[in-house]
Amino acid sequence: MNWLKNIVRPKLKQLVGGQKDIPDNLWQKCPNCAEMNFHRDLENNFQVCPHCGHHLRLSASDRLKMLFDEGEYQSIELMASEIDPLKFRDRRKYTDRLKEAKSKTGLEDALTVAHGRMGGINVVVAALDFSFMGGSMGVAVGEGLISAARLAIVQDAPLIVVPSSGGARMQEGILSLMQMARTTIAVEEVKDAGLPYIVVLTDPTTGGVSASFAMLGDVAIAETGAVIGFAGARVIEQTIREKLPEGFQRAEYLLDHGMVDMVVRRHDLRATLIRVIGLLINTSPAADVLAISASGRGSLEDES
Amino acid sequence: MHNYLDFEKPIAELEGKIEELRHLTSDGELNIADEVSKLQGKVDKLLRQTYGKLSPWQKTQIARHPDRPHAVHYIETLIEDFTPLAGDRAFAEDRAIVGGLGRFRGSSVVVIGTEKGADTEGRVAHNFGMARPEGYRKAIRLMEMADRFKLPVITLVDTPGAYPGVDAEARGQAEAIARCIETCFSLKVPLVSVIIGEGGSGGAMALASANTVLMLEHAIYSVISPEGCASILWRDGEQSKVAAEALKLTAEDLLKLGIIEAIIAEPLGGAHRSPETMQASVGEAIAGALKGLGALDGGVLRTRRRERFLKIGSAARD
Numbered sequence: 372m373n374w375l376k377n378i379v380r381p382k383l384k385q386l387v388g389g390q391k392d393i394p395d396n397l398w399q400k401c402p403n404c405a406e407m408n409f410h411r412d413l414e415n416n417f418q419v420c421p422h423c424g425h426h427l428r429l430s431a432s433d434r435l436k437m438l439f440d441e442g443e444y445q446s447i448e449l450m451a452s453e454i455d456p457l458k459f460r461d462r463r464k465y466t467d468r469l470k471e472a473k474s475k476t477g478l479e480d481a482l483t484v485a486h487g488r489m490g491g492i493n494v495v496v497a498a499l500d501f502s503f504m505g506g507s508m509g510v511a512v513g514e515g516l517i518s519a520a521r522l523a524i525v526q527d528a529p530l531i532v533v534p535s536s537g538g539a540r541m542q543e544g545i546l547s548l549m550q551m552a553r554t555t556i557a558v559e560e561v562k563d564a565g566l567p568y569i570v571v572l573t574d575p576t577t578g579g580v581s582a583s584f585a586m587l588g589d590v591a592i593a594e595t596g597a598v599i600g601f602a603g604a605r606v607i608e609q610t611i612r613e614k615l616p617e618g619f620q621r622a623e624y625l626l627d628h629g630m631v632d633m634v635v636r637r638h639d640l641r642a643t644l645i646r647v648i649g650l651l652i653n654t655s656p657a658a659d660v661l662a663i664s665a666s667g668r669g670s671l672e673d674e675s
Numbered sequence: 676m677h678n679y680l681d682f683e684k685p686i687a688e689l690e691g692k693i694e695e696l697r698h699l700t701s702d703g704e705l706n707i708a709d710e711v712s713k714l715q716g717k718v719d720k721l722l723r724q725t726y727g728k729l730s731p732w733q734k735t736q737i738a739r740h741p742d743r744p745h746a747v748h749y750i751e752t753l754i755e756d757f758t759p760l761a762g763d764r765a766f767a768e769d770r771a772i773v774g775g776l777g778r779f780r781g782s783s784v785v786v787i788g789t790e791k792g793a794d795t796e797g798r799v800a801h802n803f804g805m806a807r808p809e810g811y812r813k814a815i816r817l818m819e820m821a822d823r824f825k826l827p828v829i830t831l832v833d834t835p836g837a838y839p840g841v842d843a844e845a846r847g848q849a850e851a852i853a854r855c856i857e858t859c860f861s862l863k864v865p866l867v868s869v870i871i872g873e874g875g876s877g878g879a880m881a882l883a884s885a886n887t888v889l890m891l892e893h894a895i896y897s898v899i900s901p902e903g904c905a906s907i908l909w910r911d912g913e914q915s916k917v918a919a920e921a922l923k924l925t926a927e928d929l930l931k932l933g934i935i936e937a938i939i940a941e942p943l944g945g946a947h948r949s950p951e952t953m954q955a956s957v958g959e960a961i962a963g964a965l966k967g968l969g970a971l972d973g974g975v976l977r978t979r980r981r982e983r984f985l986k987i988g989s990a991a992r993d
Contacts, residue, residue: 461908581849602839
């Protein structure tokens with residue numbers, strides 16, 4: 372149990388409505404249909420274009436807010452990992468890129484891990500934020516997923532992972548590649564504990580992230596229109612000189628090819644997850660579920 | 676005749692001279708033998724100098740050398756009664772991944788390797804060592820069989836990466852790789868991987884999630900090719916040399932980072948200069964690794980394999 376005390380120090384962040392920035396642009400152009408949308412209309416519609424139904428990317432905090440009951444959750448403090456293990460520098464220093472990403476997003480790294488209730492069921496959710504260096508996976512993201520898995524096991528709670536990532540973080544070289552193995556082990560631990568592991572594939576889920584924890588869900592749910600694949604479309608076009616079929620690597624394409632269980636609109640996501648989890652753990656809502664979560668959370672809440 | 680790399684030009688010239696002189700020996704000139712051995716001495720010195728301080732980019736070229744021994748060459752010399760097994764039982768046989776049953780030093784094993792092919796025809800047949808989902812699914816099938824019969828698994832990794840094609844995507848390249856890694860971590864038998872040439876990204880990781888990962892001296896192992904990294908981060912494919920440097924992809928770097936257990940020394944001038952010597956040392960190294968693992972209980976093997984990788988991130992932090 373020591374790791375819990377050392378690693379996961381749950382901290383009640385005032386996340387609900389916390390640090391709401393005033394948008395720079397009150398009007399945003401839909402990248403799909405080019406219609407102008409008022410920011411509040413988008414917010415009220417889960418960042419889905421009211422005109423064409425295009426799903427814009429969600430920040431990790433917006434994602435968590437829309438998934439948990441009443442938008443309430445506790446995010447856990449993730450263990451700080453070594454910054455820039457390879458002393459990497461391309462045209463810019465990796466440490467500078469990291470600093471910029473931190474100040475732009477207010478996040479420590481691309482992954483946020485939170486726990487709370489969904490439909491009364493205690494769950495752990497780990498969400499990647501694409502705006503933090505393309506949601507790329509380095510040591511910090513790998514560590515975060517391992518912490519998320521272990522939190523789920525301690526709480527006897529299902530683990531839901533919401534990737535939004537271009538893949539491995541090149542600036543961490545081989546260590547980023549190793550996260551494919553490490554996150555897979557994290558998933559295995561959850562599965563060994565008999566707990567549901569659900570993945571919600573959102574735009575985009577590619578590269579080393581798709582080829583590891585993201586494709587190992589007991590149930591794989593893809594969000595409408597999300598790009599999901601291993602190799603990037605440009606890489607395929609350039610190296611193989613093949614013409615890409617219509618809708619290639621979109622959620623619906625993966626559904627047709629048997630790679631995901633369902634494609635779900637963002638509006639229906641929460642309800643779908645609650646139903647799927649409820650079915651997997653075979654509990655009628657309320658009493659049973661609460662009993663499990665209460666015992667799992669006891670030790671954590673003592674500390675916070 | 677050798678295929679020489681760019682930085683081996685002085686060596687190529689000297690060896691060319693030796694070759695010329697050798698053709699003259701039939702004339703019976705006495706001093707020719709002396710001259711040859713003198714030149715050979717120079718070649719050795721030059722090789723030692725050049726190969727003693729190879730840059731990561733030069734190592735990348737050696738790792739991809741067309742004459743470098745490939746997976747099938749190691750299998751030919753190290754595995755008796757090799758019995759190749761084909762197909763994923765779902766879609767196709769993928770020759771980018773070769774595998775089957777055989778005997779290593781008298782005991783049955785399952786061997787799986789990514790194979791690049793030795794000549795043009797072979798390279799096409801093996802798709803340059805770039806596997807499709809069916810290749811990884813075949814590997815999964817073979818590993819599961821090994822588990823059932825309690826046979827150790829040896830993997831030989833030499834791939835530029837998984838195949839980036841429309842068909843591969845349609846059949847779930849990402850899922851196949853993920854599942855292959857997952858299978859590696861479920862095995863209750865020893866799993867030893869050797870990076871013999873190129874350890875290219877997820878395609879390599881799929882087979883290298885092992886108890887012991889060994890690496891040849893001039894092999895490389897990386898999250899992305901130096902060329903790919905240069906074009907994305909530098910937006911200039913010409914910067915591959917710099918990217919190779921930054922990625923820390925050499926065996927020496929990876930040993931320091933705790934990614935591999937040991938480096939297998941290559942013959943002077945690279946594995947391709949003396950494939951027999953190389954194959955023998957790889958055999959020794961695998962035997963050594965398996966010896967240590969053979970005594971362990973299946974559950975312990977699996978736990979240690981997982982712990983090995985869980986530790987990697989932490990090692991970087993200390």
